[in-house]
Amino acid sequence: MSIERNKTKKMIMAAIACIVLIVSIMLIASMRTRDGMANSDKKTTLICKNTNCKAVYEVSTTQLDDLLAANNPDGGLVMNPDMKSMTVKCKKCGEKSAQIGMKCKKCGRLFVLNYDATNDYPDRCPSCGYSKLEERRNGTTH
Secondary structure, X not given: OHHHHHHHHHHHHHHHHHHHHHHHHHHHHHXXXXXXXXXXXXXXXXXXXXXXOOOEEEEEHHHHHHHHHHHOOOOOOOOOOOOHHHEEEXXXXXXXXXXXXXXXXXXXXXXXXOOOOOOOOOOOOOOOOOOHHHHHXXXXXX
């Protein structure tokens, strides 16, 4: 019985990791497209999580692609349950500690997407609680 419970738990964790990866890819894709066409001039904010740095800067879609590809020289994103593949080298401190940031549509706070939120949307604002993904899923506008 214990073995079956462990298998079930592992399957659930793998499913959650897949969902988080899919949501991440959707977020990146939505940042890259505008009216269905690729927009290489689009900027993505990166926030360094290194407590000694905390740099905030923007990169182009092409630069972000290069940074993400550098995380996996074999190409593409690695399915990684803890989403370390979404952490890139910071251009200021040189540490692999920069993550994709988002500005809250409602309150304007800049924050890092929370991929550890397995029971919630990764784009939930830590200040006001707004989630663009939740709004899209529910088809509501706040």
